[in-house]
Amino acid sequence: MATTDPSKYKFNHTMLRIKDPKKTLAFYELLGMSQVNKFEFPDNKFDLYFLAYDSPKAASHANHWTDREGIIELTHNYGTETDDNYKPHNGNKSPQGFGHVCISVDNIQAACKRISDAGYKFQKKLEDGRMRHIAFALDPDEYWVEIIAQNPVDKTENVHETDTQTYRMNHTMIRVKDKDASIAFYQDILGMQLKRTSENESAGFNLYFLGYGPPADGSSANGVNPSATKEGLLELTWNYGTEKQEGKVYHDGNAEPQGFGHICVSVDDLDAACARLEEKKVNWKKRLTDGRMKNVAFVLDPDGYWIEVIQNEKYKQGSKY
Template sequence: MPSFDNSFVVNHTCLRIKDPKVSIPFYVDNFGFKVVATFPFPEKKFTLYMLGYEHDQETSHKNWSAREGILELCHNHGVEDDDSYTLNNGNGAEHRGFGHICISVDNINVVEERLLASNAKFQKKLSDGRQKDIAFVLDPNGYWIELIQHGKGKVDILTDQATYLFNHTMIRVKDPVKSLEFYKNVLGMKVFRKHDHENAKFSLYFIGYDHDSNFKEDSVDRDTSSLKQGIIELTHNWGTESDPEFKGYHNGNSTEGGAKQGFGHTCISCKDPAKFCKEVEEEFPDSTDWSVKWNQGGMKNIAFIRDPDGYSIEIISHELFKDGN
């Protein structure tokens, strides 16, 4: 297997947006994100906005690419003026795949009240459905944002954005055996917890990095999990792995068959990605799907690998664009 040191983190999730003048204030005002870096690429006609939380000095002194819990918003120049431009949130009847991002908060009831007061649109309020402890709000592009409560420092009738966390990103997978094999053996992640929903016939796998040599898989309870960042949630709808009629999930990037783009990728970061990519190529020469091998694309010092469902995972270093604005 490739070697995994304690520098490995799930760094960011990329979502395409229509108008940064709308999306950025939404995330900053409602959820306390800060714009920690901005990277314009005028020759390529797009700009990347890196949003994250800076709850302590240690985090604020780290380069954006060395952190967990970064949300990358990708704006293709000019689409804000195109009335016909729309994005795929991954949850429609067609071209399903990416499901949502999740923000963990101290007091979910107060957060919901504030969002309602700001006229935010909800896919699911706390009072809707059977699960009364989660909600789904829609961002300006129609992406689903799950709200969960970690309860740390909770005060009645108040909420403190300084406690908010970018907890996880959910993607649907066809075959959890193949997906877990990839994320564990190729990328070095571990299963924090698994939850089966027998009535609805689906399972959730929460995975990410834990560098404790004594870590036991599926040992993290929900309360502890809610206090983490950089988690990936794999959702498996039972039976897809053996259904010959199932065509697979949309990876967020393909436009085949009239599909629209939306979700872009997740990203892992480590201190020596060149070494890591070389080890992956040597260990899995015939079974890995690289869309961009290390340092061989139009943008240098990055790589992109695809998981079994075709979702892209970017691989970067802790020093990427360190001097960027």
């Protein structure tokens, strides 16, 4: 009987719906990402673009797209680029749910200047507010893209040099109602490890960073974030007291208004992994046996966010990869 080892799982991608692929691809390419796969579905009138860091300096250089972490999947439904009424929901305006994706960079001043010089807007510039070590850029659909530093923030403000080949797609943030339920789900059900906790009692919220791979060594690369050079982290934002609210608190991005779609985990053995999930009594959105697509499944986390489960081709029997 086939078995599955959650330590081999990867937080493969985060899916966002977009209006105009040309504009959005240009933005993420400016950030150093490149297209590592594309699926076209003309009969269903949508395309999927998979973007990742793939330079020789990248964490997953030349890996098969299923054997990576930190991919951004862009979903384009034909015709939205010419529809004046279409605008994806960024998850930060009401109703809230998904928060942002995050890119870690070598020189945050230079990186932010480069983005600004290219004509893109910011939700928060480095100099705004008290937190001078992070910024939030806006992509063409106004999704928030957090920019964090991999290295100590340069007090001399050398804004001239940055190497996009060293960037990482560090994490994806979603808001959760009940931290204990969500942490237990991602640890016990999906096999992630809690890598880092950031408690912000004065502001009434905590951040929990989970992911796969070896445990964080606890050292801090930039004086603030010990996991800034990693890819494939999931940030759970818990606002104090939401666990006491009745019913669903956060928007999953798939009900209207649509924007964020899902996160995706690639696994060593898809059938065995889904059998394990069945034993764990997960809430299914789509089992492997449902519908025409027999190579993907979707489970629901405690807040109703969709989690796609796919086969990592590296582990597929007979794979040439």
